[in-house]
Amino acid sequence: MKELKLIIPFFKYNFKRLQIYDKDFYLGIVGLIIENILNLLMLFFIYTLIPSLDGFTFNEMLLLYGVASLSFAIWRCLFINTLNVGSMVRYGRLDTFLLRPINVLYQVMMDGFDDDAWGDLVFALLVIGYTAVTQSINIVWVILLIILSIFTSLIFAGISIVGSSLSFITQGIADFSQIVYNFFQFAKYPINIFGGGMKFVFTFVIPIGWVAAIPVKLLINHNIRSFAFMLIVACGISVIFFWITTKIWNFMLTKYVSTGS
Amino acid sequence: MKFIFYxxxxxxxxxxxxxxxxxIYWINNLFSILLVVFLWQQILKYSSANQSNSQIVYLILAQMILAITPEIIYRYSQLIQSGDIAYKLLLPVKFEFWLLLDTLGYSLAKLLIIFPLDMGIVFIFFPGSLSIMSGLLLLLLFPMTFVLGFTIELLFSSVTLFTYSVWGINTIKSAVLMVLSGAYFPVSLLPSAMKKFVSVLxxxxxxxxYAExxxxxxxxxxxxxxxxxxxxxxILYWFYVMISRVGFKQFVTQGG
Structure with missing residues (x-):
């Protein structure tokens, strides 16, 4: 409850921080629009070479891209600050968080957010909206896909939490949290294009296949009953994965030794 | 000479x-390679384009050079935000020359770490795709390729003299490189109009x-x-000089 009350003050504080580098903020928004357009252009170029990729046509691939991007954008909006744990450890800022009577992981997440990720989020929603119209997808399924993305953003959060928790034993020198960007690249494509071993890992170990590839495949195959069931499974897997990663975080935190900076 | 060496x-x-x-570098590099290998194996399997492994080896090499090119934008921005740029400008050599040498050392070390892994993948999974001549050219052409990559980074970095922060311009740079560098999509497979556009940039x-x-x-x-x-x-260095001349005149150091 205490944590919920603090969300708005944290957001106000973070927005004020953005005003320090206003020019960069606008450049960032322009950059993200360019980045998203060029990402779609790359997909288009791929489809000039082939008619479909693992059974996904261009428009279906756009839906996959939109859902994966939405999930990633939600992670960036709310949980991205876990990427800064390495520097927090190095410069001793984590000590401040440890002294406060609020959950440390929550404080880390709320201490900063990715301002221009909100633009990414809007762009992902536009892509999903466009493909829903062109593919005649029912609005109910679109809403369910958005809810799914909220849950699956926990998978990205979990990956970055585990990655950043390694900073506790390396005094912030080695930090694997950036690895979440690599996993996002894999989440944008059908899971079947990767080899059997990787497919297994992405389904059962680091479940990024559930972010978009598995549910969207069922949806475009009009396997609605399986799709609805898999949505529940995907949400459950996301929550369980996140819970496990927070346990790992708490364990690793017990190994933390301050640098004294 | 001593200065260059040190x-x-x-x-x-x-x-x-x-x-x-x-x-971390190994894993990041390995992930990038795995993605391009699996994705392009599928694409080449179903496309009418040249289906040989050379396109995949091309992408592995391009990813390698992308991984070792220094992201000096962050370095530049850090120097500006901390005010340390003032010290660097007082050096008895040009600041950009010092930055080139320092990042060259950094990239050579990175190359030492990543090169065996990437070449191991090429020789094990795509045997016979690289000749001895290829190996020689890889080394001989590296310095000039590095200098051009550095100059592109330097030009983008000069924007931080006006914005002080780096996130925005780095996002634009990454997006531009994604499509126009040929590191993610072989230039030879681009649509012809795009290919022409890329070749004049x-x-x-x-x-x-370089990989080609x-x-x-x-x-x-x-x-x-x-x-x-x-x-x-x-040309790019000339642009950098023009922009940085204006940038350094209006730049106010944060005090360090």
Whole structure:
């Protein structure tokens, strides 16, 4: 409850921080629009070479891209600050968080957010909206896909939490949290294009296949009953994965030794 | 000469100090390669384009050069935000020259870490795709490719003199490189209009075309790489000088 009350003050504080580098903020928004357009252009170029990729046509691939991007954008909006744990450890800022009577992981997440990720989020929603119209997808399924993305953003959060928790034993020198960007690249494509071993890992170990590839495949195959069931499974897997990663975080935190900076 | 040696060595040692990060570089590099290999194996399987493994080897090489090109934008921005740029400008050599040497050392160390892994993948999974001549060219053409990559980074970095922060301009740079560098999509497979557009811009000469020449090492290809590299380095550096001249005049240091 205490944590919920603090969300708005944290957001106000973070927005004020953005005003320090206003020019960069606008450049960032322009950059993200360019980045998203060029990402779609790359997909288009791929489809000039082939008619479909693992059974996904261009428009279906756009839906996959939109859902994966939405999930990633939600992670960036709310949980991205876990990427800064390495520097927090190095410069001793984590000590401040440890002294406060609020959950440390929550404080880390709320201490900063990715301002221009909100633009990414809007762009992902536009892509999903466009493909829903062109593919005649029912609005109910679109809403369910958005809810799914909220849950699956926990998978990205979990990956970055585990990655950043390694900073506790390396005094912030080695930090694997950036690895979440690599996993996002894999989440944008059908899971079947990767080899059997990787497919297994992405389904059962680091479940990024559930972010978009598995549910969207069922949806475009009009396997609605399986799709609805898999949505529940995907949400459950996301929550369980996140819970496990927070346990790992708490364990690793017990190994933390301050640098004294 | 001593200054050059010590600056390069300093950059080299800076990277080598971060032993804990070696694993991160390996994993990042491996992930990038796995993605391009699996994706392009599927694409080439179903496309009418050339289905040989050379396109995949091309992408592995392009990813390698992308991984070792220093992201000096962050370094530049850090110097500006901390005010340390003032000290660097007081050095008895040009600040940009010092930065080039320092990042060269850093990149050489990175190359030492990533090169065996990437070449191991190429030789094990795609045997016979690289000749001895390819290996020689890989080393001979690296310095000029590095200098062009550095100059592109330097030009983008100069924007931080006006914005002080780096996130925005780095996002634009990454997006531009994604499509125009040829590191993610082989230039030869781009639609013809796009191919022409890419060939009149500098980005592919620092990444994709370098990989292309190593795959098909002919005298004509080498000259079609090196001549544009030299011309673009001069042009981009001139642009950098113009922008930074204005930038340094209006720049206010934060006090350090």
């Amino acid at each position: 600056s390069v060595r300093n950059g080299f040692r800076t990277f080598m100090c971060q032993k804990n990060n070696f694993m 500098p980005f592919s000469y620092a990444y994709g075309q 020449v190593i795959i098909t090492p002919t005298v004509a290809n080498v000259s079609l790489l090196v001549i544009p590299q030299i011309i673009w380095t001069i």
